[in-house]
Amino acid sequence: MSALLELQNVSVAIGSAQLLDGVSLKLERGQTLGLVGESGSGKSLTAMAAMGLLPLIGGRVSAGSVRFDGQDLASLTDPQRRALRGRRIGFVTQNPMTALDPVQRIGAQIDVVSRLHLGLTKQAARARTLDLLTQLRIPEAAAVTEAWPHQLSGGMKQRIVIAMALAGDPELIVADEPTTALDVTVQAQIIQILAALVREKGVALLLITHDMGVVAQICDRVAVLYAGRLAEEGAVAPIFSAPQHPYTKALITCIPQEGMARGTLRGIPGAVPSARQYPSGCRFHPRCAKATAECAQQTPPLIPRGDGQAACLHLPEPAQ
Amino acid sequence: MTAPMLQIEALTKRFQTGGGFLKRPRAMLAVRDVSLTIAKGEVVGVVGESGCGKSTLARLVLRLLEPTSGRVLMDGTDLTHLHPSALRAARKRMAMVFQDPYSSLDPRFSVTDVLTEPFTVQRRPLPPGQIAEMLTAVGLPPEMATSHPHQLSGGQRQRVGIARALALRPEFVVLDEPTASLDVSIQAQIIDLLAGLRDQMGLTYLFISHDLGLVRYFCDRIVVMYLGAVVEVLPTAHAKPRHPYTRALIDSGFAPDPTRRRAIAPLSGEIPSPFDLPPGCAFAGRCPRASDRCRTERPVLDATTHPTACFHPL
Amino acid sequence: MTLPAPLRALRRPAGAPAGLWLILVILAAIAAPLLTPYAYDIQNLKSAWQPPSASHWLGTDEFGRDLLTRLIYGARTSLSVSSIAITISVLCGMTLGAAAAWFGGWFDRAVTTVVDLTWSFPEILIALILVAIIGPGTTGTMVAISVAYLAQFTRLTRAQIMTLKGETFIEAAASLGAGNGHILFRHLLPNALAPVLVSAMLATGDAIILEATLGFFGLGAQPPVPSWGGMMSAGSALVFKAPWIIIFPGLAVAITVVAINLYGDALIAELDIRARIRRAV
Numbered sequence: 079m080s081a082l083l084e085l086q087n088v089s090v091a092i093g094s095a096q097l098l099d100g101v102s103l104k105l106e107r108g109q110t111l112g113l114v115g116e117s118g119s120g121k122s123l124t125a126m127a128a129m130g131l132l133p134l135i136g137g138r139v140s141a142g143s144v145r146f147d148g149q150d151l152a153s154l155t156d157p158q159r160r161a162l163r164g165r166r167i168g169f170v171t172q173n174p175m176t177a178l179d180p181v182q183r184i185g186a187q188i189d190v191v192s193r194l195h196l197g198l199t200k201q202a203a204r205a206r207t208l209d210l211l212t213q214l215r216i217p218e219a220a221a222v223t224e225a226w227p228h229q230l231s232g233g234m235k236q237r238i239v240i241a242m243a244l245a246g247d248p249e250l251i252v253a254d255e256p257t258t259a260l261d262v263t264v265q266a267q268i269i270q271i272l273a274a275l276v277r278e279k280g281v282a283l284l285l286i287t288h289d290m291g292v293v294a295q296i297c298d299r300v301a302v303l304y305a306g307r308l309a310e311e312g313a314v315a316p317i318f319s320a321p322q323h324p325y326t327k328a329l330i331t332c333i334p335q336e337g338m339a340r341g342t343l344r345g346i347p348g349a350v351p352s353a354r355q356y357p358s359g360c361r362f363h364p365r366c367a368k369a370t371a372e373c374a375q376q377t378p379p380l381i382p383r384g385d386g387q388a389a390c391l392h393l394p395e396p397a398q
Numbered sequence: 399m400t401a402p403m404l405q406i407e408a409l410t411k412r413f414q415t416g417g418g419f420l421k422r423p424r425a426m427l428a429v430r431d432v433s434l435t436i437a438k439g440e441v442v443g444v445v446g447e448s449g450c451g452k453s454t455l456a457r458l459v460l461r462l463l464e465p466t467s468g469r470v471l472m473d474g475t476d477l478t479h480l481h482p483s484a485l486r487a488a489r490k491r492m493a494m495v496f497q498d499p500y501s502s503l504d505p506r507f508s509v510t511d512v513l514t515e516p517f518t519v520q521r522r523p524l525p526p527g528q529i530a531e532m533l534t535a536v537g538l539p540p541e542m543a544t545s546h547p548h549q550l551s552g553g554q555r556q557r558v559g560i561a562r563a564l565a566l567r568p569e570f571v572v573l574d575e576p577t578a579s580l581d582v583s584i585q586a587q588i589i590d591l592l593a594g595l596r597d598q599m600g601l602t603y604l605f606i607s608h609d610l611g612l613v614r615y616f617c618d619r620i621v622v623m624y625l626g627a628v629v630e631v632l633p634t635a636h637a638k639p640r641h642p643y644t645r646a647l648i649d650s651g652f653a654p655d656p657t658r659r660r661a662i663a664p665l666s667g668e669i670p671s672p673f674d675l676p677p678g679c680a681f682a683g684r685c686p687r688a689s690d691r692c693r694t695e696r697p698v699l700d701a702t703t704h705p706t707a708c709f710h711p712l
Numbered sequence: 713m714t715l716p717a718p719l720r721a722l723r724r725p726a727g728a729p730a731g732l733w734l735i736l737v738i739l740a741a742i743a744a745p746l747l748t749p750y751a752y753d754i755q756n757l758k759s760a761w762q763p764p765s766a767s768h769w770l771g772t773d774e775f776g777r778d779l780l781t782r783l784i785y786g787a788r789t790s791l792s793v794s795s796i797a798i799t800i801s802v803l804c805g806m807t808l809g810a811a812a813a814w815f816g817g818w819f820d821r822a823v824t825t826v827v828d829l830t831w832s833f834p835e836i837l838i839a840l841i842l843v844a845i846i847g848p849g850t851t852g853t854m855v856a857i858s859v860a861y862l863a864q865f866t867r868l869t870r871a872q873i874m875t876l877k878g879e880t881f882i883e884a885a886a887s888l889g890a891g892n893g894h895i896l897f898r899h900l901l902p903n904a905l906a907p908v909l910v911s912a913m914l915a916t917g918d919a920i921i922l923e924a925t926l927g928f929f930g931l932g933a934q935p936p937v938p939s940w941g942g943m944m945s946a947g948s949a950l951v952f953k954a955p956w957i958i959i960f961p962g963l964a965v966a967i968t969v970v971a972i973n974l975y976g977d978a979l980i981a982e983l984d985i986r987a988r989i990r991r992a993v
Contacts, residue, residue: 116581215666231668261447262608263665266650288581291652295659314656332586333654334615337636341593343615345586349551460887489889502880504899515898519890562884 080148082107082282083128083250087142090123090132095353098123098306100142102380105299107249110276110283112297112314114290114329118350119303121286125252128284129167130159146250165195168243170253170272174235174260178227184238185223191245210241214271233264240271251275254286269296290330294318299386302326305351305361312386322388324368360391368392401473403570403602404436404459409468411454426672428454430626431468438569441596441603443617443635445610445647449672451626452606453497456572459604460494461485472570490520493563497575499555503547509533509558510543516565532561537591553584557591564595572604577612589616610647622647625672625680631705640704640711643681679708717982727978730971737968741787750778752785753936761954771956773946782938783960789939790965793850793932794919797857802912804858805865810904812866813873814896824870827863835860839922840931848931856926857919868911872904907985910976917972924965940965 083105090098098120105111113121126132127144130151144151146167151159163169171177179187188210189203198206204223211219214237227235236256243251253272257265273296276283287293293300293314301311302325310323321327328346348365351357357364363373373391380387383396411429429451436442444452457463459470461477469478472488480488496502503512510529517524530540536557547555556576563571573592577585593616596603607613613620613635620632622644630641639645649664667684676682682692687710699705721727740747756776764771770779812823830838839856846852876882877900885895920940926932927941928948935942940961947958 116583233668261669262610263447263646263650264668266652266664267666269652289652290582290654294654294656295652318654318656329583330654332583334586334589334611335653335655336611336614338615340615341590343586343589345588345590346583347587349553349584350581457883462883462887486889486891489887494884494887496880496884498880502884504881504903506902515885515890516888519885519888519894559884562888566888 080145081105082147083284084145085124085128085142086145088124088127088139088144089141090120090127090137091140092135092137096140096306097137097353098127101301101303101306101308102142103128103301103308103311105250105282105284107282108276108280109299110273110285110297112293112300113284113286113303114288114293114300115303115309116288116346116350118305118352120306121288121303122254123306124303125254125284125286129163129169129252130154131163161195164191164248165246166249168246168248168251170236170239170243170251170256172255172258174232174239177239178235180227182227183223184225184227184230188223188238188242188245191242192247195246206245207241210244211237214241216241231264232260233267236260236264236268237271240268240275244275248281250282250284252284252286255288256285257292258288272296289333290318291333302329305356306353307361308380308387308389309362310383310386310388310390312384312388316384317386320394322383322393323362323390324366324392325362326388360389401438402435403438403440403473404434404604405471406432406434406436406459407469407471408433409455409458409470410466411451411458411463412466424673427626427675428672429458429465432623432628433468434621434628434631436570436602436604438602439600440619441605441617443605443607443613443620444623445607445613445620446623447608447669449625449669450623452608452623453574455623456494456574456604456606460492460572462494486520490566491568492570492572493566493568494572494574495556495559495563495576497578499552499559499579500547502559503555505547507547508543509545509547509550512547512558512562513543513565516562520566522566528565532565535564535595536561537587551584552580553587556580556584556588560588560591560595564599564601567599568601570602570604572606574606575608578608585612592616609651610644611651625669625675627680627707628699628705629681629707631699633704637704638712640706641708642685642687642710642712645712646684717979721975721978721982724978724981726974727982730974730978733967733971734975737787737964737971738791740784741791744784744788748778748781748784750781752777752782752938761950761957763954764956770960771954773943773957774950774954779943779957779960782943783940783964786938786940786943786961787964787968789850789933789937790920790923790941790968793853793939794857794916794923797854797923798861798912798916798919800854801858801861801915802865802908805862806869806901806904806908808862809866809869809871810873810896810901813870813877814892814900820870823866827866830859831863831867835918835922836925839926840929843926843931848926848934850933850937853923853926853932857922860922861915861919864915865908865912868908869904872907873900876900876903906983910979910983910985913979914973914976917969917976920965920969920972924961 081104085103087100115121188207192198192203192206208219257268297314300314302309304325309325332345334343346365359374359376360378363369378389378391380389409432413428414423414425446452458465469476513529513532529543533540538557577588605617621628622630624643630644646664665684678693678695679697682688691709697707697709699707722731759772760774760776762768762772768778812820838860842856843852924941927939928945932941933939943961944958
């Protein structure tokens with residue numbers, strides 16, 4: 079059986095700027111794939127490409143293909159792609175404060191998704207909405223459906239956004255930094271809800287995050303992006319125990335951890351380059367401790383490692 | 399024990415929302431009866447979630463806001479009742495680094511203008527070569543002096559903000575979530591820089607953050623706030639928490655280690671509105687250990703070496 | 713090296729012709745005595761109502777005066793009256809708006825109430841009432857126009873300062889020990905300036921129309937001093953017999969106002985302040 083979502087060598091351009099360069103990803107049903115990297119690394123663009131939403135921001139897939147359940151998104155018509163989103167692909171945005179329509183009651187906003195995509199009647203849609211809210215552990219679901227968005231807290235709004243994403247009974251959920259706008263203790267709740275969905279409903283989750291901690295906690299696989307290219311991709315456990323790419327390693331070690339002595343936290347020097355000034359060769363070389371003269375000239379190819387792949391000229395020897 | 403640099407005594411700030419037509423004004427205690435002593439050279443962390451009053455506390459300490467009651471003493475001088483001209487002079491000794499590096503620099507100012515401002519304001523001559531020296535100290539190339547904020551990255555702006563705060567060689571610096579709007583990779587750079595500057599200049603820091611992991615890494619002592627009040631003061635960064643809320647905060651962090659996965663979220667529910675607080679412990683509604691007493695009576699910090707405001711500490 | 717915004721606006725597609733037209737009109741108004749072949753007030757009834765010809769490019773009016781000459785002198789009146797009036801209006805409005813935002817309290821409430829009250833009347837009504845009180849003429853027109861637009865600049869400045877007051881860099885300056893004067897004159901006013909100046913420029917376009925309207929009613933510059941509005945008024949009686957008398961000043965007003973708006977839009981785009989102006993007004 080083919081993967082639910084598969085990106086093959088996808089490049090994305092907006093105008094003349096090439097922002098994503100040859101990204102390949104695979105996501106199976108019942109799996110969570112973490113997409114990590116600093117701001118400006120191309121995480122959100124990858125998600126937009128996966129949902130066929132690039133035209134919204136004036137972008138296009140300039141090379142490669144995006145396949146959902148074996149179907150090339152490029153071969154679909156616009157209405158077909160729209161039917162896919164909401165029905166088979168649910169989207170959870172970064173900012174729950176602006177994701178809801180302020181002049182519609184909560185219940186109506188969720189109902190419309192299942193009425194549109196599943197063809198349910200008004201009553202059936204409401205029953206489904208109540209069921210979803212209960213599943214998301216929202217107390218007094220019936221009262222919440224009658225509430226207006228401004229009456230709810232941030233964490234509650236994010237749960238509503240998740241309920242909307244689930245209303246069409248999707249096979250894939252794309253979540254773009256779903257917790258950055260929330261408080262620490264609420265973040266933990268939301269992440270646990272998403273993890274439970276994968277576990278219990280068997281949906282696939284594409285989770286975009288900048289937090290390697292979240293990846294370690296709930297993802298099966300992780301793809302690390304840097305400056306529009308894939309740096310490393312593979313199963314979570316081996317990547318954390320033995321990161322192959324220096325960038326992956328740096329991302330893990332810049333999180334302060336329990337028992338770390340002061341002065342041992344190391345950031346990554348410099349900043350992510352903008353798309354107009356990508357360095358030659360390996361795009362990470364100006365910030366890399368391991369960089370040699372070669373790195374500035376040669377673009378490192380993706381080399382298979384374990385069950386994943388990494389792109390660096392100085393990869394450690396594969397473990398025997 | 400070294401001499402206290404800063405003494406905060408029963409500081410309280412009450413905010414009132416402007417009532418209007420058919421609307422009664424409502425009051426909330428953003429900071430409620432907070433006392434704290436900070437020794438010279440210490441790094442004290444204040445941690446809590448949104449609405450806990452940590453940023454208000456930061457502004458009260460520097461008297462950017464007027465407290466409703468209580469006082470702040472710096473080296474024995476009462477800042478809260480200082481005359482404006484004396485307060486201006488006192489500002490040379492204290493400084494603040496702000497959270498948002500995008501709005502903390504005037505868009506019309508060049509980096510040189512930003513770094514000259516502390517000297518202009520305090521009517522001090524700008525020593526020759528000072529700008530370049532300050533930029534080097536925060537790890538920026540001196541050529542950046544002519545740049546404008548929009549030409550800099552977030553990390554670079556924050557470095558300029560730090561250079562501005564340290565321009566007049568203050569002794570006490572409040573860091574208000576200085577890395578909250580930066581990438582983790584850049585956050586680590588900035589924390590590294592702040593630690594280095596503290597060692598070089600013998601600074602005392604009050605570090606405000608929502609990230610307990612970061613605070614535990616960077617600070618000597620940690621004040622945990624919940625809805626305006628201090629619920630616990632951890633005497634060392636790695637002391638075992640006694641308050642259930644601190645425990646929950648620690649458990650909410652995501653360890654970057656797939657071999658240590660957690661199954662359940664530590665807390666249900668969310669922070670109640672500061673406008674209508676329950677009569678007892680503010681945390682009672684979310685606390686797994688709460689009893690009837692917690693819901694009716696408000697616990698106060700106990701007088702131990704590890705002060706905790708809880709009837710059922712861990 | 714980047715050019716200043718007013719020059720960059722000249723390189724935009726709509727900004728270029730608009731800006732060039734404005735420069736042309738301003739230069740013509742300044743150099744009027746050098747450019748015009750006739751005097752604006754010499755009457756020659758023998759050559760009255762002549763259509764455009766080689767000796768009178770735009771024709772002559774009912775007193776036989778050269779229309780081109782009067783149009784150029786009229787530009788002088790229209791531009792100077794409206795721009796001086798708007799300048800006065802901006803200066804007063806900025807002071808008032810900044811003071812209201814800065815001091816707050818009862819002063820702010822008083823200013824806001826008065827401003828909102830005048831805001832609810834059309835500019836032309838306010839101007840007419842004032843001219844009725846002061847009496848017709850250039851001075852009266854100037855005062856009337858500047859008062860009519862005062863509310864707009866007061867509101868805009870106040871809104872700008874209120875927004876800027878919440879910016880962190882203001883708090884940062886305060887944390888360094890900066891006093892009120894430093895914060896107001898080094899941070900708040902310079903940052904509020906660009907949107908106010910641009911909207912002043914756009915208002916100048918409206919002011920030209922207002923000036924022409926007052927002139928049309930005979931309340932503006934008094935004869936024989938030419939003004940575009942006055943010329944149109946004279947021509948209105950003879951729309952069918954000598955249409956050029958009303959058409960050319962009308963075109964001058966229309967093209968100039970459109971040019972100001974187009975150039976103003978280009979400037980707004982260059983300064984990237986569209987959101988700030990819209991939010992305030």
